[in-house]
Amino acid sequence: MRRFVVTFVLTPLVVLAAAGAAPAAPDQGGPGPTALYPDIQTVVPQHLQMQNRQQRDVLRFSNGIANTGAGPWALRPEPSLDVAREQGLSTVAAVQELWDSTAFYRCGEQPKQVTECHNVVSERVAGAFEFHPAHNHWHIGDTALFEVRQGSPTGPVMGGNSIKTTFCLIDAYKLIGNSPTSERLFWDCYASYQGIKPGWVDQYHHATSGQQLDLTGVPNGDDYYLVSTSNHAGIFTETNPWNNTAWVRFRLYSDSNGNRKVEVTGNSPCVMGSGMCGENATNR
Helix, strand or coil, X not given: CCCCCCCCCCCHHHHHHHCCCCCCCCCCCCCCCCCECCCEEEEEEEEXXXXXXXXXXXXXXXXXXXXXXXXXXEEEEECCHHHHHHXXXXXXXXXXXXXXXXXXXXXXXXXXXXXXXXXXXXXXXXXXXXXXXXXXXXXXXXXXXXXXXXXXXXXXEEEEEEEEEEECCCCCEECCCCCCHHHCCCCXXXXXXXXXXXXXXXXXXXXXXXXXXXXXXXXXXXXXXXXXXXXXXCCCCCCCCCCCEEEEEEEEEEXXXXXXXXXXXEECCCCCCCCCCCCCCCCC
């Protein structure tokens, strides 16, 4: 799934990353603006269903990545995507910026009538933007890891079902309450920044290409776990890199016609009303 011809762009930022630049350290105070950090977490996966096609048994599901931190998860391409298109590049560096506010415009670049703005406190290369031909837009690499495990969320992986995925990161819906368009910070996957605003979720629906694991040949059982981990490679800077996994326990069985079915029987701990249990996930 998702294979690309990788072109390395030797900008100063990429050279810095290749030299082993360390992740940005938490702000220690002092003069100047203070960075607001994102906290990347996985919403409990939703909408599990089996598809039986061409003698293959495929588990499909919706996955949501939330930002529960104080600052935006903001990523910009380097060079710009316009330059990438002109040069025929399929991969460019992804630079994570840490801001001192959630305002849309960078200070000094906002329209005259706009007073709120953000400063970029620090930045570092954190992976790559990759052009995704199936979706016809740009994705961020190493965003999530999908696995099916048996016995426990840390048990053995079943049937080779361990897949690293790329995402287009936008503000899809709010964790709590309505999701007014006017409050979105990250809109699309075609132009410049991608990311997730604090209190918002990027969701990929179960019908989307890549939202599946092949369970063909995996025996029926009642102790399987769909495990989803955001920032699995630890390349994105956030406040807490140890709270990024959510899981769903499910039973795999066959109906009277021999068709494989899935039944959800439990999920990872979450607080109802927080949005992290998936109660506000859209079925789009």
